Amino acid sequence: MIARPDAPLKVTGSATYALDNVIDGAAHGFLLLSTVAHGEVASMDVGAVRSAPGVLGVYTPFEPLTLHPVNSPLLGPMWLPLQDTNVTFHGQPIGFVVAETFEQARDAAGLVEVTYDERPAATSFADGLASAVDAQPAASEAPPSLSVLADGVASIEDALEASDVTIDATYETAAQNHAAMEPHSAVAVWAGGELTVYTGNQASHLVASDLAGGLGLPADAVRVVNPVVGGAFGGKATSMPAVLAAAAARELGRPVRAALTREQVFTATANRPATVQRITLGARGNGALVAVRHDSWSSTTPDLGFVEPTSHGTSRRWYRTENLEISQKAVPLNIPPATFMRAPGEGPGSFALESAIDELAASLGMDPIALRTRNNSAAPPGKDLQWSGKHLDECFEIGAARFGWAQRSPGGRVDGDWLVGMGTATAMFPGLRFPATVGVTLHADDTATVAASGADPGTGLLGVLGIVAAESLDVDRDRVTPLLGDSRLPPGGLSGGSTATASAGSATMVAASTVIEQLLTLAASPDGPFRDREVGYAHGRVYALDGADRAPMTFGEVLRSTGRDTLGTTGTTAPGEETTKHSFGSWGAQFCEVRVHRLTREIRVSRLLGVFDAGRIINPQAARSQLMGGMIWGVSAALHEGIEFDADGRVATRDLADYLLPVNADIPDVDVRFVEHPDTLLSDLGARGLGEIGLVGMAAAVANAVHNATGVRVRRIPIRLEDLL
Ligand code: MOS
Numbered sequence: 001m002i003a004r005p006d007a008p009l010k011v012t013g014s015a016t017y018a019l020d021n022v023i024d025g026a027a028h029g030f031l032l033l034s035t036v037a038h039g040e041v042a043s044m045d046v047g048a049v050r051s052a053p054g055v056l057g058v059y060t061p062f063e064p065l066t067l068h069p070v071n072s073p074l075l076g077p078m079w080l081p082l083q084d085t086n087v088t089f090h091g092q093p094i095g096f097v098v099a100e101t102f103e104q105a106r107d108a109a110g111l112v113e114v115t116y117d118e119r120p121a122a123t124s125f126a127d128g129l130a131s132a133v134d135a136q137p138a139a140s141e142a143p144p145s146l147s148v149l150a151d152g153v154a155s156i157e158d159a160l161e162a163s164d165v166t167i168d169a170t171y172e173t174a175a176q177n178h179a180a181m182e183p184h185s186a187v188a189v190w191a192g193g194e195l196t197v198y199t200g201n202q203a204s205h206l207v208a209s210d211l212a213g214g215l216g217l218p219a220d221a222v223r224v225v226n227p228v229v230g231g232a233f234g235g236k237a238t239s240m241p242a243v244l245a246a247a248a249a250r251e252l253g254r255p256v257r258a259a260l261t262r263e264q265v266f267t268a269t270a271n272r273p274a275t276v277q278r279i280t281l282g283a284r285g286n287g288a289l290v291a292v293r294h295d296s297w298s299s300t301t302p303d304l305g306f307v308e309p310t311s312h313g314t315s316r317r318w319y320r321t322e323n324l325e326i327s328q329k330a331v332p333l334n335i336p337p338a339t340f341m342r343a344p345g346e347g348p349g350s351f352a353l354e355s356a357i358d359e360l361a362a363s364l365g366m367d368p369i370a371l372r373t374r375n376n377s378a379a380p381p382g383k384d385l386q387w388s389g390k391h392l393d394e395c396f397e398i399g400a401a402r403f404g405w406a407q408r409s410p411g412g413r414v415d416g417d418w419l420v421g422m423g424t425a426t427a428m429f430p431g432l433r434f435p436a437t438v439g440v441t442l443h444a445d446d447t448a449t450v451a452a453s454g455a456d457p458g459t460g461l462l463g464v465l466g467i468v469a470a471e472s473l474d475v476d477r478d479r480v481t482p483l484l485g486d487s488r489l490p491p492g493g494l495s496g497g498s499t500a501t502a503s504a505g506s507a508t509m510v511a512a513s514t515v516i517e518q519l520l521t522l523a524a525s526p527d528g529p530f531r532d533r534e535v536g537y538a539h540g541r542v543y544a545l546d547g548a549d550r551a552p553m554t555f556g557e558v559l560r561s562t563g564r565d566t567l568g569t570t571g572t573t574a575p576g577e578e579t580t581k582h583s584f585g586s587w588g589a590q591f592c593e594v595r596v597h598r599l600t601r602e603i604r605v606s607r608l609l610g611v612f613d614a615g616r617i618i619n620p621q622a623a624r625s626q627l628m629g630g631m632i633w634g635v636s637a638a639l640h641e642g643i644e645f646d647a648d649g650r651v652a653t654r655d656l657a658d659y660l661l662p663v664n665a666d667i668p669d670v671d672v673r674f675v676e677h678p679d680t681l682l683s684d685l686g687a688r689g690l691g692e693i694g695l696v697g698m699a700a701a702v703a704n705a706v707h708n709a710t711g712v713r714v715r716r717i718p719i720r721l722e723d724l725l
Contacts, residue, residue, distance in 0.1 A: 003463050003621040005482060006228055006456060015228040019185045019259055021198040026187065026255035027056050029241075029248055030105035031264055032095030032112055034087045037121035037334040037649030041085040041094055045113035049097060052111055054104035057252050059096040060112075061085045065247035070213040074206055074496070078238055079305075079337065080214060087116065088302055089336050090650045091267025096244050098256055121334040123649030125274050125299045128331035132297050135330035137309030138344060139497075144329070146312075148382030150322035156280075159291035159323035163282025167360045171279065171352035172716040173699075174642025175299060176272040177265070177651075177659060178341060180457075182230020184269055185259040186242035188249040195222045195250075199242040200229040203494035205453040207239050208487035214243050215250065226485040232457035234340030235269055237496060266654040270339035271643060273299040273308045277352035279315070281360050282323075287374040291323040292381075294353065299338065300330045306338040313345025314353045317585065318428055320377035334649050340496070342633065343692040346429055347699075351637070351717055354425035354700030359713065362410070368424055368704065369396050369405065369589075380583055388582040388681040392426065395589035395611040395675055399424070402671065403591040403609050412709040418595040420606070421709025425697035427610070429498055431584030431679065431688040433575045436492030436503035440469055440511035441568030442519065446540070446556030448473055449568075450511070451483040452504050454493020458629075459691050460622025461493055461500045467618055468505045468685065472512030473555075475540040490570045498586070498689025501618060503573065506683035510571030518569060519555055522562055529553055529561045573683065582681050586688045588612040590631070592701040596709045601724040603706060605635055609671040610694060615679035616686035623690055628670045630694020636662050637695070638702035642718050660718075 009015035034041070044060045059065050061082050070078040081093040095112055099105035122128055134144040153159050160166055186199035195217065201207045204224040212222045229236065245258035260268055275298050282291035294315035298308040311326035341347070361368040373393055379386045400406070405422065412421040438452045450469035456462040466482040473480070484493060493504035516537050523530040523542045530553075534545040543552035559567055578584075593607035610631050617623045640660040644652040653659040672694075678686030699717050706724070707713050714723045 003619050004460060005462050005466060009228065017182050017228060017230055018187060018198040018200050018226060019257060021187045023187060023189055023255040026257050027098050027100060027252060028102040028105045029096050029098045029245060029256050029258040030102065030109045031093050031260060031268060032097060032109045033264065033268060034090060034092040034094045036087055036116045036118050037090040037123055039087050039116045039118040041087060042115045042117045044095065048111040049108045052104065052108040054100035055097065055108045056100065057098040057248055059248065061094065065244065065251065067214045067243065067247060068216045070210050072206065072210050072238060074237055078210060081240060081244060089267065089334050090648065091336060093268050096248060098248050098252060121649050123334050123645055125331055125333065128333055129276060129297055132329040132331045135304050135307040135328055137312045137328045138306045138340065140309055140312055142312055145327040146316060148324040153323055156291055156293050156323055156325040160280055160282040160293065163290045164285040165283050165360065165363050167281045167356055167363060169279060169356055169359060169715060171277045171355055173275045173348035173351055174718060175274040176341060176641050177643055178233065178235025178269055178271065179265055179656060179659060180231030180235060183260045183262055183265045184236065184239065184241050186239055186245040187255065187257045188242065188245035189255040190249055193221065195246055196225060197242045197246055198225050199239040200226050200232060201236045201239055202232050202455050202457060202496050203453065204455065204485055204487040205491040206494065207242060210238055211242060211246055215246055224487040226455055229455050229457040232455065232495065233342040234344060234496065237340065240268065262656065263654045266651050267336045270337040272341035273306065273338040275308050275310050275348045277310055279352050279356040281356055283360055283364065287364055287366050287371045289319055289321040289375045292319065292321045294326045296327065297329045297331055299333050299335065301337050302332045304330050304332060308348060309345035310349030310352065314349035317380040318353065318426060319375040321381050324381045335645060336651065342630065343429060343695045346696045347637065350425065350427065350697045351699040354697050355703055355715065358423065358704040358707065369400055372396065372426055383583060385581065385583045388584050389677050389679045390587055391613040391675050391677055392587040392589065395587060395613055398673060398675065399589040399591050399609055399611040402673065408708065417598050419598055419709040420593065420595050421705045421707065423592050423701045423704025423708055425590045425700040425704060427588035427590050427693050427697035429586050429689060429693035429696055431586055431682050432497050432499045433503045433683060434494055434499045435574035436507040437490040437570050437572040438492045438504050438507040438511050439490040439568060439570045440508065440515050441566050442515060442555045442559065444556050444559040444565050446554050447479050447481065448475065449481045449483055450508055451489045452492035453487050453489040454484055454500060454504060455495045456484050457495050459495055459500065459626060460619055461495060461504065463619045463622050464501050464505055465508055468508045469512055472509050473540060474538060498691040501687045502683045502685060502689060505618065505685040505687060506573040507571045509684055510573055511569055514571055515567060515569045519558060519567055522567065523558045527562060529558060578681055584682050584688065586612065586614040586690060586693050588693055588697065590697040590701040592705045594702060594705040594709055596706060596724060601721045603639060603719065605666065605702065606668055608668060611673040611675065612690060612693060613675050613677060614690040614693065615677065615682065615688035617674050617676055618687055624672045626691055627672045627694035630692065631670055631698050632662060632667050633695045634698020635667065635702060638699035638717050638719060640718055
């Protein structure tokens with residue numbers, strides 16, 4: 001088995017994505033989006049639509065599809081389209097037209113005459129800051145504000161005042177879009193009261209549960225299938241097209257496909273919010289942090305649906321400090337909804353915190369790595385639970401040596417017309433697990449399958465499951481077939497929160513050891529080939545412990561001799577006592593070298609290095625790819641990516657020409673290294689997550705390198721040429 005079992009399918013074009021499921025008789029749906037940012041749909045004249053060629057169904061807030069409220073276990077209440085006439089952003093779904101062909105549906109949708117009662121729209125984040133409200137950060141039980149003060153210290157202001165050196169600066173990060181290669185889409189098919197939906201997602205069992213809720217069906221009447229996913233970094237945790245396709249298919253009595261266009265993905269899904277973050281640091285002359293204050297504002301929707309947990313994701317945990325105060329505020333706006341996006345909180349939060357640390361190092365005249373090492377922590381501030389394993393100093397040490405950090409001078413260096421600078425930053429992502437169930441089945445032909453309902457959106461989970469199962473069954477990898485992406489499979493392997501490997505991997509170990517026990521019981525049973533013998537298992541074989549008179553048998557031979565085709569079971573794991581004993585996180589040291597042209601101010605990234613401490617690395621090739629992808633995304637955040645809204649709250653960057661992304665020519669060779677210290681305090685597998693940490697800190701490393709090269713401190717990303725003029 002190769003490291004990425006799905007890779008040949010993907011690179012040869014034979015992978016079956018959701019829309020590739022061509023179903024006989026399927027009709028095509030097209031979304032209609034609002035053209036105002038705030039108000040109410042007053043009327044929708046669909047007369048011309050109904051008589052347009054090929055039209056089968058027209059659904060609007062006035063003639064909606066029947067749906068029930070959905071409370072998603074992961075994301076809370078789910079917004080359902082067409083259920084009322086409220087419009088809260090430009091580009092909101094307000095209609096769904098179904099026709100015989102995609103083109104007919106699209107053309108007919110253009111014939112709908114819509115009138116609105118428009119209301120004033122709040123669309124400017126800058127203007128909204130004054131009316132920000134305290135808001136609970138997403139995916140957190142924590143209150144918006146937290147404060148830790150040393151004994152005898154009355155306030156964070158007092159602690160800051162007592163510091164020898166302070167830094168007080170405000171940073172801004174742009175909103176970003178989930179423009180995955182595979183646009184959001186679904187194909188829904190009903191048969192005998194049961195529904196099958198093909199739709200890209202991050203955990204098929206969760207989308208199936210959302211659909212069952214929305215359609216008022218028992219959970220087992222819905223099957224969601226997604227063997228491959230064309231990218232999902234938090235943006236496919238739910239599937240709005242699936243809800244529409246399934247409900248319309250039920251009404252029309254035939255299969256329905258619903259596909260968002262690339263432009264529609266930019267408004268009809270959800271984004272990473274923009275942030276403003278003010279950081280105040282106080283330190284002693286020797287660099288020891290005395291006080292950290294991190295106030296954060298996140299753009300969000302009027303219902304405060306999602307708040308980017310920047311200060312909670314970074315300053316709350318990263319450095320040793322006696323005094324800490326963080327806050328999280330939200331600015332409700334009439335813009336498309338916000339949601340999780342790779343390293344939600346840690347990504348934008350680390351741009352602010354790690355830029356501020358770099359500014360503090362410059363103020364102190366200290367090396368930025370020495371300052372970080374000086375403030376390394378054994379536990380999060382104000383907590384007793386020590387990190388289970390934290391080898392951040394080792395990451396910096398190895399990274400500094402590999403990168404040639406000793407050659408960095410505080411004012412950068414000049415190479416012809418280019419100003420060259422180096423920057424660094426810390427990366428961190430919490431080590432988490434979710435409950436997971438995984439099935440392992442032995443087959444009579446001496447192969448095995450390992451299966452879970454979760455998804456591999458390009459993260460490498462498929463390979464991880466195969467590797468862990470092969471290792472646990474003590475057989476060659478090419479004997480094991482991993483399966484993912486079908487809600488009929490055991491519910492494990494949700495791809496989110498960098499949890500899949502530790503969660504599904506540890507459940508795989510349990511399933512494998514249980515099935516081996518069952519195999520031994522079978523082998524020694526009255527009908528078994530080792531009747532009444534003491535038996536053991538090694539190298540995929542059952543053998544007699546008490547003598548060499550009996551040749552070992554492969555598990556397939558044992559199954560065949562007992563007349564069985566298969567022997568299978570499931571294993572389940574869940575976070576347990578470990579969370580009361582330790583704090584868990586993966587750590588890393590990011591390095592970047594930039595070259596800035598002295599006249600044009602063009603910024604080129606010339607070298608990237610990341611050294612990561614993510615516990616045991618199960619699949620080095622896929623792990624390296626994950627981290628490289630994250631690091632490149634960090635460069636993208638620093639120099640390219642950002643949603644621009646016009647004055648009416650319309651997304652101006654609605655395609656991959658206007659929404660800038662780095663291309664190969666923007667990215668140098670990326671050097672990824674691991675320090676491998678298995679973390680068996682988190683799970684028996686020893687792996688901690690690495691899906692998200694690659695992005696964390698990188699934007700700050702770029703900005704810090706730009707500062708080193710040019711002397712210009714840019715506190716807003718993406719950094720543009722004009723910021724350096
Ligand atoms: Mo991700 S933002 O953990 O889906």
